[in-house]
Amino acid sequence: MGIFYRGDGAFSPNHNEEMPHSALEGRIQSGELFLFLGVYMSKKTVMLTITEQCNLNCRYCYEKNKTLKSMPYDTAINVISRELSENDEFDEVEIQFFGGEPFFEADLIKAVCEYIWSKDWPKKYQCFTTTNGTLVHGEIKKWLVEHKDKFVCSLSLDGTKRAHDINRCNSFDMIDIDFFKSIWPNQTVKMTISPESLPFLAESVIYLHELGFSFHNNLAYGVDWSDKKLLRVLEEQLSILSNYYIEHPEIPQCSMLGMSIENVILGRKIERWCGAGVSMRSYDTFGNLYPCHMFQPISTELIQPDVRQKTTFEKLNTLDPKCDNCPIFNVCPTCYGHNYTATGDIAKRDEALCKFTKVNTLATSYIWLKKFERYNADKLGVPIDQACAILDGAKLIQDRLPALID
Numbered sequence: 001m002g003i004f005y006r007g008d009g010a011f012s013p014n015h016n017e018e019m020p021h022s023a024l025e026g027r028i029q030s031g032e033l034f035l036f037l038g039v040y041m042s043k044k045t046v047m048l049t050i051t052e053q054c055n056l057n058c059r060y061c062y063e064k065n066k067t068l069k070s071m072p073y074d075t076a077i078n079v080i081s082r083e084l085s086e087n088d089e090f091d092e093v094e095i096q097f098f099g100g101e102p103f104f105e106a107d108l109i110k111a112v113c114e115y116i117w118s119k120d121w122p123k124k125y126q127c128f129t130t131t132n133g134t135l136v137h138g139e140i141k142k143w144l145v146e147h148k149d150k151f152v153c154s155l156s157l158d159g160t161k162r163a164h165d166i167n168r169c170n171s172f173d174m175i176d177i178d179f180f181k182s183i184w185p186n187q188t189v190k191m192t193i194s195p196e197s198l199p200f201l202a203e204s205v206i207y208l209h210e211l212g213f214s215f216h217n218n219l220a221y222g223v224d225w226s227d228k229k230l231l232r233v234l235e236e237q238l239s240i241l242s243n244y245y246i247e248h249p250e251i252p253q254c255s256m257l258g259m260s261i262e263n264v265i266l267g268r269k270i271e272r273w274c275g276a277g278v279s280m281r282s283y284d285t286f287g288n289l290y291p292c293h294m295f296q297p298i299s300t301e302l303i304q305p306d307v308r309q310k311t312t313f314e315k316l317n318t319l320d321p322k323c324d325n326c327p328i329f330n331v332c333p334t335c336y337g338h339n340y341t342a343t344g345d346i347a348k349r350d351e352a353l354c355k356f357t358k359v360n361t362l363a364t365s366y367i368w369l370k371k372f373e374r375y376n377a378d379k380l381g382v383p384i385d386q387a388c389a390i391l392d393g394a395k396l397i398q399d400r401l402p403a404l405i406d
């Protein structure tokens, strides 16, 4: 077990085919890869902070300035009506009811949705929320079952009971996990990892796979990751998970170990990692617009006029000069909102998380190299051109990255 590849590179035969660069280049030229990277978007996200209240106090929560405020019904209706009718470049809208804990305002959610569903709109739309799950009981459950195709819930679940309870105020037993699984079987859940839950990362990931969830997991932003011991803990946990994924090629790697490592061979830098300030339209309880929820007063006091408006935000530089020569720049995501709240600059990345990302990337490349040693592309469900690109990316990472992690 480990994350450093020391194999002989004897990959199974169809992976030794020469890389069909033309196919990959074709995908880049046609914009398909950029679609995947979210640069071109025909869908906008309209996020309404319908309440700033929450019944939990999760240890990593970036919403440090919660209040008792909720969005008035009329404000919600005005924002949504305008966004669904606006003559802009987007033909689809994801309407996100956000919090605090959105189900604190279950009646408001119901009333706003029922208004939306009672009208015809020029744009397609879907209603969505992210919830801590603890208030989803009784009447609201019935309503959700009735409207499950029009209103989708993503559950925040940090893994096994002990990992979840460490992070999320002992709330594991307050959630009906089976309800979420049975009503929205294909919806991803969200796992956030803190320094305190990191030692339970592997068991938590395996637990969520065993429950049958697909999920996104990431290290919490804005918490103290500076203790060097944590990097060793991450390596140990990823080493266990690497072995798990190598033994179970049918299980898709979790997002932390599912980075698109083939992007390290792209000839140019990815310029944007999310739709903040472009396709993300985030409204506070007063109906004021922000580039994303991280820029709202609930998350930061540092609101400056230049980041508040969509047009100027689009023009801000998003590239951190310290990352200029990094070999894994194109697989290292960044959160502009977090950068901004931490440093006042949307481009400046978290120094402490840099090494963690390198370890993640190394583990991802290790898993792919080992999988391609054992299984062929068909078995792994990867098209041959992508398999070749992944292998090239993985070799480059194993060559260059260890020297950059001390």
Ligand SMILES: C[S@@+](CC[C@H](N)C(=O)[O-])C[C@H]1O[C@@H](n2cnc3c(N)ncnc32)[C@H](O)[C@@H]1O
Pocket (backbone or CB within 6 Å): 054, 060, 061, 062, 063, 098, 099, 100, 101, 102, 130, 131, 132, 155, 156, 190, 191, 192, 219, 220, 221, 222, 223
């Ligand atoms: C702010 S909460 C609001 C919705 C709801 N209360 C919930 O917990 O799902 C939205 C998501 O942000 C995640 N989150 C909170 N603080 C975070 C942080 N510092 N870094 C990364 N994710 C975080 C939570 O785990 C949750 O999945």
Ligand code: SF4
Pocket (backbone or CB within 6 Å): 054, 055, 056, 057, 058, 061, 062, 063, 099, 100, 101, 132, 168
């Ligand atoms: S992460 Fe969600 S549930 Fe936890 S304190 Fe923040 S808003 Fe509340």
Ligand code: SF4
Pocket (backbone or CB within 6 Å): 322, 323, 326, 327, 328, 329, 332, 349, 350, 353, 354, 355, 357, 358
């Ligand atoms: S790994 Fe570090 S240096 Fe490389 S792009 Fe990410 S933050 Fe920048």
